[in-house]
Structure formats: structure tokens, C-alpha cells
Amino acid sequence: MAQAHNLAERLVRGDRSALARLITWAENADPRFAAEFVALWPRVGRAWRIGVTGPPGAGKSTLVNELARLERSRSKTVGIVAVDPTSPFTGGALLGDRIRMDDRTLDPGVYIRSMASRGSHGGLARASASACDVLDAFGFDSLVLETVGVGQAEYDVLDAADTVVVVLCPGAGDSIQAMKAGLLEVADVLVVNKSDLPGADRLLNDLNEAVHVRFLKRAWNVPVVAASAGTQAGVEQVLEAVEAHRAHVVAQGLESARRKKRVQQVHHMLAELLAEQLWGPRGWSARVERELELGRSPQELAATLLSEVMSCLKTPTEAQR
Amino acid sequence: MTANSKIRVLVGKPGLDGHDRGAKTVASALRDHGMEVIYTGLHQTPDAIAEIAAQEDVDVVGLSILSGAHMALFPRVKAELDKRGMGHVLLTGGGIIPLEDMEALHRQGYARLFGPGTPTEDIAKWIRAEVEKRRGAEGEQS
Structure with a gap:
């Protein structure tokens, strides 16, 4: 069985089972993936x-x-x-x-x-x-x-x-x-x-x-x-x-072309992670359903939720502007 | 394991056996039970089935056989899996397999084999229960 530790090290040595398991962790958004991947990024x-x-x-x-x-x-x-x-x-x-x-x-x-x-x-x-x-x-x-x-x-x-x-x-x-x-x-x-x-x-x-x-x-x-x-x-x-x-x-x-693509990649990852957090653990799904039941419009709800998110984001520099 | 993990299943057809209606039926049923199913296609060697299982990091390998060569092929698939460090997968299968052969294969590491007429629901439920049991045990270890 693929051991749960040192996958990065084993991958560098050419161990294909470590490769397979790391991809599985990435797929499952397993927090161990990010930790192992740090060592691999330079490669x-x-x-x-x-x-x-x-x-x-x-x-x-x-x-x-x-x-x-x-x-x-x-x-x-x-x-x-x-x-x-x-x-x-x-x-x-x-x-x-x-x-x-x-x-x-x-x-x-x-x-x-x-x-x-x-x-x-x-x-x-x-x-x-x-x-x-x-x-x-x-x-x-x-x-x-x-x-x-x-x-x-x-x-x-x-x-x-x-x-x-x-x-x-x-x-x-x-x-x-x-x-x-x-x-x-x-x-x-x-x-x-x-x-x-x-x-x-x-x-x-x-x-x-x-x-x-x-x-x-x-x-x-x-x-x-x-x-x-x-x-x-x-x-x-x-x-x-x-x-x-x-x-x-x-x-x-090449480097600047790839960096531009990476920006988009981070953009997408963040959007999905954020959506997952909000609609999963935060329970927005149920909340929005309740509000709709009370007769509020989707447009109004989206605007309310957005302003809620934005108000959490105000850093001092942004507030000064 | 995390909340995001899916059950990944390899459905394999080992040997010279051209009948894949059963394998496709089971593959579709497992898909409909929320699993990610990789189907090998016909005429696979034990070597190839084990290699695919390793590359895909599956939780389950299910073999379908109607040719009668199960006593020759199933142990070889098991050996090839072990060779690749895949001894932990849930090994199962089905087809035309006499009861005494099923028992012999069970002793060699096939958790359970299913005969003709098995409701696909039963197979899916059994796989889910077995995988969850194993993942639970793995979680306790780490």
C-alpha cells in the first residue's frame, strides 16, 4: 500500500505508485497534497x-x-x-x-x-x-x-x-x-x-x-x-x-506566457474553493432557498450575499482608498 | 480520506473472452451508484489489468469472465497486482464460475465473486460497504 508519507520523495526517486497516489490526493482536495507538493513545485x-x-x-x-x-x-x-x-x-x-x-x-x-x-x-x-x-x-x-x-x-x-x-x-x-x-x-x-x-x-x-x-x-x-x-x-x-x-x-x-496562464489557474481554483466553502459548510444553499420562499428575487439575493462577502474583505489599505 | 473521495473501480475483461454485455452492465450500474468506473475493454492480459489499476489508483478491481479460464487468469491478476504494490485493492469479479472455484479463488484473495442473475444493486452496495470499511480502518491507522 502506498505509504501516507514521503510521497514527494518517493516520486522524485521514480516511484510510480507515489505518482498515482499524489494525483488521487489532488483529485480529492486532500490537504496532504498541498503539503507534499511544495517540495515538487521547483521541478x-x-x-x-x-x-x-x-x-x-x-x-x-x-x-x-x-x-x-x-x-x-x-x-x-x-x-x-x-x-x-x-x-x-x-x-x-x-x-x-x-x-x-x-x-x-x-x-x-x-x-x-x-x-x-x-x-x-x-x-x-x-x-x-x-x-x-x-x-x-x-x-x-x-x-x-x-x-x-x-x-x-x-x-x-x-x-x-x-x-x-x-x-x-x-x-x-x-x-x-x-x-x-x-x-x-x-x-x-x-x-x-x-x-x-x-x-x-x-x-x-x-x-x-x-x-x-x-x-x-x-x-x-x-x-x-x-x-x-x-x-x-x-x-x-x-x-x-x-x-x-x-x-x-x-x-x-515562455515564462511570461505561462505565468499569465497560472494567474487564471489560481483565479479558477480560488473561485471554486470559495464557492465550495460558502455553499457547503456555510449553508448558503439552504439559506437562499429559504429567502426565495419568502419571495425575494435571485438578483436581490446575489447582491446581498456579494456585499456580505465584500464586507469581510475590507483590508485597511482598501478602506483608505 | 476526505469528504471528496470517490470510489474508483476498474472493470476488467481478462483473456480471450468476447462477451462484455455483463461487464458493461455492471460498469454502468456502478456509475449510477456514484462511482468512477474505468473499463479496460476486451482481451486484457493480467499484466495490463494490474498496470491500469496501478496508474488509476483504484480502490476496487472487478473482473468479468465467461470463458472458463478464471482459475488460470484470476490468480495471475492477483499476482501482478501484488507485484505493483496494489495488494490493498478490493478484489472481486463475476461470470460463469462454479461454486468450488469461487471458494478456491476466495482463499487466494478474491473477496467475493458474483454469479449470473445477481442484482446490480447488491454488487454496488457490497462494494460501497467494503470500501468504506477499509477506508475507516486506514483512517484509524494514520
């Missing part, structure tokens, strides 16, 4: 983090598997975190991403961890970034973070990954879809997967046009790559595009 930052997102059934897991295969053929080690949705009704989850990564299971240079989203709505689990940090500290060269199948507005991956790959496939909408705000905008690399299916050429054209017109003023030209991960076609081009983006980010200043 974080070496791995390149590839986020893979897109609608359900676009072929994300299959692409992740092929990317891992390719990285392994170049003697790089790969850590994978794959997120699937938690049921909002039962709290349970069926985690099936690794079925598509079957042939990576016994490769000692690959570690796959399935995660349930557990109430987060941004496409990842709250602990996904922490899991990546632990894998990074362990020493994997590349990390791949696969989101749940997303709709149009789940962006958490943007702050958790260095390069965001958005995977789409033909048959899911016309050029108007490509014009909407949302998923396309978070992409550093766009992949049209299942590109052997009818409609792929059209989608490629639409995306190329959308990217060209909308991102004209950005420093990075988002490449649109055709792939068919099931037959390994185009996977090398996807990885090439990721490498090119990496070179771009490094040239622009």
Missing part, C-alpha cells in the same frame, strides 16, 4: 503541455494515442490526463478514454490517468492542472491533457496547456459554425480529423478562411491540419504544428 515546468479538445466523438482519444506513439518513437516519455464527464445526478462517471489508448498500457514510458470532471464545467476537472504538475515533476517529457467532449464554450484547457489542439470532424456544421465565437478561438492548432470522410475538404476550406480572416492580427498563424488518427494519417503534421507553436511561444517568452 515543475520542464514538460510541454498539449491540450486536446473538441466535440464528443471527434477522435480526441485516438489522436492522443497516436501522438503518444509518435513521441515514444522519438524516445520521449509521455504523461496523459484524460477527462470524462461526471454525472450531475449521481456523481458517478464512466471513464472510457483509455480504451482507445490500449496499446500504450504496458509502455513504461507512458502513464495514463483517467479523471472524472467532478462538477467542473470548463471541460476539465479541477485537479487536472495539478495532475499535470505532478506528472511534470515526475519527469515526463510531454504531457497531453484531453478534455471531455466539449460544446462551444468550455475553455479551461486554455489555461492548463501550452499548446491547445482543437479537434473537429466533418459533418458537424456549415461555415456559420466556423464564424461563431468560441472553441475555434482557443485553438493554437486546428485538426480536421476523420479527413477521409465526405465533407472534410469543405470543412478545411471553411476553417482556413475563418482562421485567415479572424486571426489576421495575431502573431501566431493557426495552422489547419487534416488528419485521420485511426489510420495514423496526418499525425506527424499535427505534432509538427505543435512543435512550431512551441518554438513560437518560446521565442515570445
Whole structure:
């Protein structure tokens, strides 16, 4: 059994059971995680983090598997975190991403961890970034973070990954879809997967046009790559595009780019922790229900609760202003 | 353990056995009882099942088998788990397993095996009770 102490030390020595247990602690918001992680933080930052997102059934897991295969053929080690949705009704989850990564299971240079989203709505689990940090500290060269199948507005991956790959496939909408705000905008690399299916050429054209017109003023030209991960076609081009983006980010200043993402990460963590505290132990759920029963409006209640929180926050410097 | 911890279960299909209706039914039922279920897919080696259990840090490994090879495969899964320091997981399973084989496997570390017709509710309740018992004991130690 994984001993409850010295996990950080054991992880540094390459103990994979310590790695597994630390991720579990991160997932469970176990207070022991933060304590152990302090020693690991200086080791974080070496791995390149590839986020893979897109609608359900676009072929994300299959692409992740092929990317891992390719990285392994170049003697790089790969850590994978794959997120699937938690049921909002039962709290349970069926985690099936690794079925598509079957042939990576016994490769000692690959570690796959399935995660349930557990109430987060941004496409990842709250602990996904922490899991990546632990894998990074362990020493994997590349990390791949696969989101749940997303709709149009789940962006958490943007702050958790260095390069965001958005995977789409033909048959899911016309050029108007490509014009909407949302998923396309978070992409550093766009992949049209299942590109052997009818409609792929059209989608490629639409995306190329959308990217060209909308991102004209950005420093990075988002490449649109055709792939068919099931037959390994185009996977090398996807990885090439990721490498090119990496070179771009490094040239622009990696540390400041990552720090900006970390700010967002802290922002999200704090928001969730705060909400958990207020709606759990503080009993706001029951309180709000009572107030609504008395006929107060949601808008009024939200304003009251906000001013309550704010009044606790007044530090002397803020009061002086 | 904290209030946030979920029960994580690996549902595995060892060996050359193409029948996974049962495994999928049980996996879905456990999901509906609030557990996080990882399904391996068909045709797994004992080695692979143990490796997945270790990477996923599961509380429970449940094997489904209808091929008749349980006396060959189940002990090997147990041995591979032990090799990876996963001797603490709750080991269970089900399928077409004669009673005397169930007893033999029980002596080798399979807490309980379920036969055809078992209500999924019973399996879920038993798993929850066993995991909570074990976590309670673990809490007392630390």
C-alpha cells in the first residue's frame, strides 16, 4: 500500500505508485497534497503541455494515442490526463478514454490517468492542472491533457496547456459554425480529423478562411491540419504544428506566457474553493432557498450575499482608498 | 480520506473472452451508484489489468469472465497486482464460475465473486460497504 508519507520523495526517486497516489490526493482536495507538493513545485515546468479538445466523438482519444506513439518513437516519455464527464445526478462517471489508448498500457514510458470532471464545467476537472504538475515533476517529457467532449464554450484547457489542439470532424456544421465565437478561438492548432470522410475538404476550406480572416492580427498563424488518427494519417503534421507553436511561444517568452496562464489557474481554483466553502459548510444553499420562499428575487439575493462577502474583505489599505 | 473521495473501480475483461454485455452492465450500474468506473475493454492480459489499476489508483478491481479460464487468469491478476504494490485493492469479479472455484479463488484473495442473475444493486452496495470499511480502518491507522 502506498505509504501516507514521503510521497514527494518517493516520486522524485521514480516511484510510480507515489505518482498515482499524489494525483488521487489532488483529485480529492486532500490537504496532504498541498503539503507534499511544495517540495515538487521547483521541478515543475520542464514538460510541454498539449491540450486536446473538441466535440464528443471527434477522435480526441485516438489522436492522443497516436501522438503518444509518435513521441515514444522519438524516445520521449509521455504523461496523459484524460477527462470524462461526471454525472450531475449521481456523481458517478464512466471513464472510457483509455480504451482507445490500449496499446500504450504496458509502455513504461507512458502513464495514463483517467479523471472524472467532478462538477467542473470548463471541460476539465479541477485537479487536472495539478495532475499535470505532478506528472511534470515526475519527469515526463510531454504531457497531453484531453478534455471531455466539449460544446462551444468550455475553455479551461486554455489555461492548463501550452499548446491547445482543437479537434473537429466533418459533418458537424456549415461555415456559420466556423464564424461563431468560441472553441475555434482557443485553438493554437486546428485538426480536421476523420479527413477521409465526405465533407472534410469543405470543412478545411471553411476553417482556413475563418482562421485567415479572424486571426489576421495575431502573431501566431493557426495552422489547419487534416488528419485521420485511426489510420495514423496526418499525425506527424499535427505534432509538427505543435512543435512550431512551441518554438513560437518560446521565442515570445515562455515564462511570461505561462505565468499569465497560472494567474487564471489560481483565479479558477480560488473561485471554486470559495464557492465550495460558502455553499457547503456555510449553508448558503439552504439559506437562499429559504429567502426565495419568502419571495425575494435571485438578483436581490446575489447582491446581498456579494456585499456580505465584500464586507469581510475590507483590508485597511482598501478602506483608505 | 476526505469528504471528496470517490470510489474508483476498474472493470476488467481478462483473456480471450468476447462477451462484455455483463461487464458493461455492471460498469454502468456502478456509475449510477456514484462511482468512477474505468473499463479496460476486451482481451486484457493480467499484466495490463494490474498496470491500469496501478496508474488509476483504484480502490476496487472487478473482473468479468465467461470463458472458463478464471482459475488460470484470476490468480495471475492477483499476482501482478501484488507485484505493483496494489495488494490493498478490493478484489472481486463475476461470470460463469462454479461454486468450488469461487471458494478456491476466495482463499487466494478474491473477496467475493458474483454469479449470473445477481442484482446490480447488491454488487454496488457490497462494494460501497467494503470500501468504506477499509477506508475507516486506514483512517484509524494514520
